[in-house]
């Protein structure tokens with residue numbers, strides 16, 4: 021870690037052909053350290069945000085935007101420190117964020133980057149709780165699910181970037197929170213440290229029975245879809261009248277190479293939506309970026325983090341070369357918190 025005269029870069033060398041992202045689709049190369057020209061800044065990358073949607077950017081047909089070309093640097097949200105500034109609006113040492121991808125250095129003309137608030141506890145928080153994961157949770161809980169006191173909120177990947185904030189915001193609004201995780205350590209942390217009412221371990225034999233038991237207690241009012249469709253099927257018969265679903269993603273589907281087996285449940289789901297008058301909202305956080313709600317979120321979330329009402333759980337991995345394995349890890353549930361890679365201090 022630290023200063024270097026070369027620019028190490030993680031390159032996309034193959035299209036994935038595996039059900040879970042595989043480190044073999046990446047290569048590591050070394051280019052000369054770039055030099056900033058007039059009106060430019062040189063940024064030393066310090067943090068990478070590892071996001072499930074990045075897997076989609078590797079595939080030939082990308083889900084939301086153009087895929088990364090073979091031979092190009094892997095894209096992704098980034099944080100860095102200005103090392104040289106030839107611009108009046110940036111000074112050496114300023115912390116900035118952008119999307120320049122998995123490499124040690126980046127030269128910018130000042131567009132596509134923005135300064136990071138120096139008062140936040142750690143700059144990497146803009147990649148998680150104060151970034152798109154936290155904002156996605158905020159929009160889901162407040163705008164789409166409109167979680168109310170006494171209601172039951174179900175969410176998967178409960179210690180992930182999105183889930184950890186969804187559950188804590190749900191608690192702040194007085195809901196009974198039921199999160200899905202893998203492994204007993206995550207169950208304990210979710211319940212004891214983050215304060216979720218129940219955490220269910222999706223890897224245990226009695227997972228389905230536990231879901232049935234918990235979902236039938238008071239029914240289901242709010243459902244955040246982010247992990248797997250199987251739990252939605254278990255929850256469907258227990259939805260209360262006027263329940264709400266926020267469809268944020270499906271981890272188990274992204275990495276699949278084919279549709280899941282089994283009978284088509286579409287009609288069952290739509291029948292329940294009809295009978296229970298359930299509202300279903302598709303959520304892409306980017307749609308809300310730059311809105312007044314985004315500014316309100318940043319202010320409120322910073323205050324909650326500083327005041328201790330929201331706890332931030334980061335899964336920190338050191339070294340650019342470990343970014344591919346960290347991406348693979350989020351599809352295997354190896355991250356204990358929001359996954360970030362540290363390149364330098």
Ligand SMILES: NC(=O)c1ccc[n+]([C@@H]2O[C@H](COP(=O)([O-])OP(=O)(O)OC[C@H]3O[C@@H](n4cnc5c(N)ncnc54)[C@H](OP(=O)(O)O)[C@@H]3O)[C@@H](O)[C@H]2O)c1
Nearest residue numbers: 156177180181182201202246247269270272303305350353
């Ligand atoms: N719509 C939006 O704007 C938006 C914004 C942020 C996130 N999201 C979506 O929310 C989901 C979670 O994102 P994140 O950034 O919070 O993830 P993350 O921090 O990377 O965590 C991913 C977690 O998902 C769980 N998981 C992995 N594979 C799974 C599977 N096959 N079935 C069930 N759970 C699985 C694992 O947790 P356990 O092993 O502990 O279960 C893993 O740790 C993704 O679908 C993502 O696309 C959407």
